[in-house]
Amino acid sequence: MDKQQLITELQSYGLKLLDPEQQTSGRKGGAGPSDHKAVTIDGTTVMVPIYNQPAAQSPYTVSADQTILERDGELISLIAFPETPKFYNLTTSDGIPYWKIALLHSQDVLATTVLQTCMRYGDQVNACQFCAIGQSLEAGRTIAKKSPDQLAEVAEAAVRLDRVTQMVMTTGTPNTTDRGAAYLTECAKAISTLVNLPIQGQCEPPDDFIWFERMKAAGIDSLGMHLETIEPHVRAKIMPGKATVPLDYYFKAFAEAVKVFGWGQISTYILVGLGDSLDAILETCDRLIAMGVYPFVVPFVPITGTPLANHHAPNSELMFTLYQQVGGMLKRSRMSSAEIKAGCAKCGACSALSNFEK
Ligand code: SF4
Numbered sequence: 048m049d050k051q052q053l054i055t056e057l058q059s060y061g062l063k064l065l066d067p068e069q070q071t072s073g074r075k076g077g078a079g080p081s082d083h084k085a086v087t088i089d090g091t092t093v094m095v096p097i098y099n100q101p102a103a104q105s106p107y108t109v110s111a112d113q114t115i116l117e118r119d120g121e122l123i124s125l126i127a128f129p130e131t132p133k134f135y136n137l138t139t140s141d142g143i144p145y146w147k148i149a150l151l152h153s154q155d156v157l158a159t160t161v162l163q164t165c166m167r168y169g170d171q172v173n174a175c176q177f178c179a180i181g182q183s184l185e186a187g188r189t190i191a192k193k194s195p196d197q198l199a200e201v202a203e204a205a206v207r208l209d210r211v212t213q214m215v216m217t218t219g220t221p222n223t224t225d226r227g228a229a230y231l232t233e234c235a236k237a238i239s240t241l242v243n244l245p246i247q248g249q250c251e252p253p254d255d256f257i258w259f260e261r262m263k264a265a266g267i268d269s270l271g272m273h274l275e276t277i278e279p280h281v282r283a284k285i286m287p288g289k290a291t292v293p294l295d296y297y298f299k300a301f302a303e304a305v306k307v308f309g310w311g312q313i314s315t316y317i318l319v320g321l322g323d324s325l326d327a328i329l330e331t332c333d334r335l336i337a338m339g340v341y342p343f344v345v346p347f348v349p350i351t352g353t354p355l356a357n358h359h360a361p362n363s364e365l366m367f368t369l370y371q372q373v374g375g376m377l378k379r380s381r382m383s384s385a386e387i388k389a390g391c392a393k394c395g396a397c398s399a400l401s402n403f404e405k
Pocket residue numbers: 079080094152153156158215390391392394395396397398
């Protein structure tokens with residue numbers, strides 16, 4: 048089996064860890080894709096679901112010494128798990144462990160949710176059905192608001208001790224018209240004053256696009272504004288609160304953001320497997336790429352404890368077809384995840400897409 052196919056399958060099926068000792072790290076809950084763990088296969092680090100329901104049924108397992116990936120008991124590939132980063136051992140002067148402020152994602156990405164609360168989370172009428180932003184907070188694995196100084200302190204240590212090469216800052220959506228852009232700006236300013244680290248900000252489109260210039264001036268190099276789903280009936284069902292922001296408004300925001308951050312420096316998540324048709328996804332990817340936005344196509348990962356915990360992950364054949372088609376579009380447009388200065392699409396670990404760009 049080639050690497051493209053293996054990663055695609057692993058991200059759909061997940062990985063069943065037989066030994067509880069193997070389950071000690073990884074992301075449970077939080078914003079964005081979760082319930083998964085970083086694994087390195089043949090030099091590529093990807094996030095693979097391990098804590099959710101599909102993973103418990105997966106044909107993929109790991110040998111007791113954690114070095115061999117097996118499928119139905121047969122050897123498939125060598126596998127490795129990234130080591131716990133050194134900055135996790137540190138604590139801020141006010142007694143907060145650094146790992147509650149930001150986490151290592153994949154191999155060299157520092158990731159944080161600056162505001163761990165969201166105006167859309169917590170009531171069924173508005174909440175995105177796939178989201179677990181409140182879970183890690185409830186479990187005491189993070190803090191509700193990371194201060195700009197805390198983030199700068201952790202970022203400096205992560206670069207110095209663990210050779211982190213980029214930072215992803217996402218946010219729950221506050222009930223303000225800037226939709227979190229103002230706080231991301233404040234945080235980026237503090238980080239970029241202390242350490243030289245490419246940063247991606249992620250938020251909903253703000254009311255005033257002047258925020259794009261402010262974010263850029265503060266040290267944010269690239270921006271993610273995430274569609275998640277596309278077709279109106281899917282948006283209304285899966286993310287009823289977020290669906291009140293019209294798709295057209297996202298596209299207006301993309302066009303303005305490309306002017307500020309540059310062609311190929313804006314990206315958006317598209318979660319596959321939540322009801323959008325293949326045609327709708329492909330048409331949207333085509334439109335996005337034509338305007339300079341990287342479509343980060345990601346298989347939906349059902350997260351334990353969310354309303355979609357029992358929803359199926361998309362099958363790997365569908366993902367493979369999509370990756371081939373979107374990979375071809377990216378190639379023809381000469382848009383590449385490697386050229387993005389920072390962000391999820393650059394990291395690429397939650398999707399197999401970057402393996403199809405070449
Ligand atoms: S793609 Fe984004 S969410 Fe996934 S591991 Fe990389 S930085 Fe984290």
